[in-house]
Amino acid sequence: MQREMTADRPRAESERSGDGFRAWLSGRWTVENAADVEREIGGLVASAGDAGHVVLDLSALDRLDTLGAWVLDRTRHEFGANGVAADFVGAKPEHRILLNEVAYRGFQPEPVKRSATFMDIMADTGETVVRAGRDFAAGISTLGEMVTAFVRVCVIPGRFRFASVTNQIEQIGFRGVPIIVLISFLVGCIVAQQGIFQLQRFGAQAFVVNLVGVLVLRELGVLLTSIMVAGRSGSAFTAEIGSMKMREEIDALRVMGLDPVEVLLVPRVLALVISLPILSFLSSMAALLGGGLVAWIYGGIPPEAFLVQLKNAIAVNTFMVGVIKAPFMALVIGVIAAIEGVAVEGSAESLGHHVTAAVVKSIFMVIVLDGFFAVFFAALRY
Amino acid sequence: MAGERTFGSPGAQPEPIIRVHDLQVGFKDRLVLKGLDLDVYRGEILGFVGPSGQGKSVLTRTILGLIPKRAGTIEVFGQDVDALSVPERRAMEQRWGVLFQQGALFSALTVRQNVQVPMREYLTLSDRLLDELAMLKIEMVGLKPDAADKLPSELSGGMIKRAALARALSLDPEILFLDEPTSGLDPIGAGEFDELIATLQKTLGLTVFMVTHDLDSLYTVCDRVAALGDGHVIARGPIEEMLASDHPWVRSYFHGKRARAVMGTAAA
Incomplete structure (x- = not known):
């Protein structure tokens, strides 16, 4: 390999005569020998010492590229700056052109970022608070825009994008069914198994039915579904909107007189609001099935007994508590995903950052919202 | 001018640096x-x-x-x-160095860092020389020094082309592909x-x-x-x-x- 040949590595031989200093350069002063170039030139400058006149003879130079030319011209310049006259002699025409082309000049160094730890922490904290405030305001305003767009669509039904909504329902709802049902089934099994294991110490293992029934219908079904949907569809939503923004597709919509909120956001959020209650219903049923199965096999509660006990343990309101929460969870996921998607800037890094933020924020907000609902329903004694 | 032009030393037979022979490329059923x-x-x-x-x-x-x-x-x-x-x-x-049609600059890095990517990967250079060389390439392609610390998303189309050329040239390639x-x-x-x-x-x-x-x-x-x-x-x-x-x-x-x-x- 030509690149790996070190036989032609750059060399400098020098001779000192009185006040003068003469160096003969040979070999390849090129980028693949960069480390050698730097070392040779360092040695050359050192051996020149306090000479008053320096001549660099380039006639035996084999190859030169921009790196070599830059280092040579920089050295000449530095000699000059120290009051030493330095010249090139015997440069081949093509090397001469290259030396002129690179022509040494000072560059301002890369700006160094100063860091003061305490101030940085304070500044970061402040920034985070301000950003959280902005996020909240942006959330309200995006929600407002969506509601307006939705109302507009309702008033002029011709503008309702039915195909888009059904397509999104397929993506978010239908294609999400298997994984959500599977996870809920497994969680139902685990809750029932743990319930039986702990309750049998008091001889109260029959109450596992109440535990599974109430826990799944009120909390687990909707929570598991929301978290899965945030991870599955919220991220996709942000990535779609974000990459559309990066590629100016959103601007293209806007200049065609189409409202991106109406075209992109409303169908997606609407699909979320429709899909999530259905998914959370399926999730609850799967979890109850899992719980019932474990109660039968592991706890010895036959299915008929399970159903009778379940009927006593829950009422319509238990089921409704879960279902009522679902559309609100969907709205939170949709709004956060939309805000993060629109906030994507030019870089791939920014896209990744916002997709992560969308998932983390929506899962967090889903859980916070669930807490508020718990307080709310407790106050209503529902 | 008649016939093939010669390159390099006059009179010498032109030396092919890339030689493509009987190349077939296709996608699915289309050649x-x-x-x-x-x-x-x-x-x-x-x-x-x-x-x-x-x-x-x-x-x-x-x-x-x-x-x-x-x-x-x-x-x-x-x-x-x-x-x-x-x-x-x-x-x-x-x-070889490649200039892609859309520039293909790394969007998370500044122009200077983009130019330095191949150098850092393949060369052992002092930080000073690394910086100077990056700036040299950036100036050679006709960008102003203040463009060096900008991100690709802050550049115009022409500047992206130039910055991408600077990156393509960063290892002093022998062949340059320009799309x-x-x-x-x-x-x-x-x-x-x-x-x-x-x-x-x-x-x-x-x-x-x-x-x-x-x-x-x-x-x-x-x-x-x-x-x-x-x-x-x-x-x-x-x-x-x-x-x-x-x-x-x-x-x-x-x-x-x-x-x-x-x-x-x-x-x-």
């Missing part, structure tokens, strides 16, 4: 390149033209190893690319870009493989032109030979209204 032959000689600027969608970029990407080929051989620097070991392949990749270097530039910017390529080719002894639609580029900087049609090279040679070609597409390309306008100004 895009149907046994294409092309030589690129050391030190020349070769302009590669052809109708849109006929596989100009496919050829470039196949030579670069980004698209698998179905048949044929590709030799670069006299080595068959199929016969290379992984380290040899890496070494070869250091000897539509002047598309999206204003005529003055495009003219400057052409001049830049010509200067770099002279000073650094580059071989340039340029996919282009820009007739100005073909007239002003290209030593030879090759035209692609129906999966083959349908005409090749200096621009004068292309003008004399009687292939219908080549005729309409070089004798169309736009071409006549360019020729008129070139002759004036």
Whole structure:
């Protein structure tokens, strides 16, 4: 390999005569020998010492590229700056052109970022608070825009994008069914198994039915579904909107007189609001099935007994508590995903950052919202 | 000028630096390149033209190893690319630079960092030299020093092209692949870009493989032109030979209204 040949590595031989200093350069002063170039030139400058006149003879130079030319011209310049006259002699025409082309000049160094730890922490904290405030305001305003767009669509039904909504329902709802049902089934099994294991110490293992029934219908079904949907569809939503923004597709919509909120956001959020209650219903049923199965096999509660006990343990309101929460969870996921998607800037890094933020924020907000609902329903004694 | 021009030392036989023989590339059931032959000689600027969608970029990407080929051989620097070991392949990749059509700058890095990526990866350099070299390349391609610390998303189309060229040049490559270097530039910017390529080719002894639609580029900087049609090279040679070609597409390309306008100004 030509690149790996070190036989032609750059060399400098020098001779000192009185006040003068003469160096003969040979070999390849090129980028693949960069480390050698730097070392040779360092040695050359050192051996020149306090000479008053320096001549660099380039006639035996084999190859030169921009790196070599830059280092040579920089050295000449530095000699000059120290009051030493330095010249090139015997440069081949093509090397001469290259030396002129690179022509040494000072560059301002890369700006160094100063860091003061305490101030940085304070500044970061402040920034985070301000950003959280902005996020909240942006959330309200995006929600407002969506509601307006939705109302507009309702008033002029011709503008309702039915195909888009059904397509999104397929993506978010239908294609999400298997994984959500599977996870809920497994969680139902685990809750029932743990319930039986702990309750049998008091001889109260029959109450596992109440535990599974109430826990799944009120909390687990909707929570598991929301978290899965945030991870599955919220991220996709942000990535779609974000990459559309990066590629100016959103601007293209806007200049065609189409409202991106109406075209992109409303169908997606609407699909979320429709899909999530259905998914959370399926999730609850799967979890109850899992719980019932474990109660039968592991706890010895036959299915008929399970159903009778379940009927006593829950009422319509238990089921409704879960279902009522679902559309609100969907709205939170949709709004956060939309805000993060629109906030994507030019870089791939920014896209990744916002997709992560969308998932983390929506899962967090889903859980916070669930807490508020718990307080709310407790106050209503529902 | 009659016949093939010679490059390098006068009288010497032109040495092919890239040699493509009987190359076939296809996607699914469609064959895009149907046994294409092309030589690129050391030190020349070769302009590669052809109708849109006929596989100009496919050829470039196949030579670069980004698209698998179905048949044929590709030799670069006299080595068959199929016969290379992984380290040899890496070494070869250091000897060419590529300017992608959209620039393909790393969006998370500043221009300076973009230019430094290959240098950091392959060279052992002091920080000072690393910085100076990056700035040198950035200035060589005609960018202002204050562009060095900007992110690609803050640059205009022309600046992206220049920054991407600076990155392509960062390891002082022997071959430069340019995919539509002047598309999206204003005529003055495009003219400057052409001049830049010509200067770099002279000073650094580059071989340039340029996919282009820009007739100005073909007239002003290209030593030879090759035209692609129906999966083959349908005409090749200096621009004068292309003008004399009687292939219908080549005729309409070089004798169309736009071409006549360019020729008129070139002759004036």
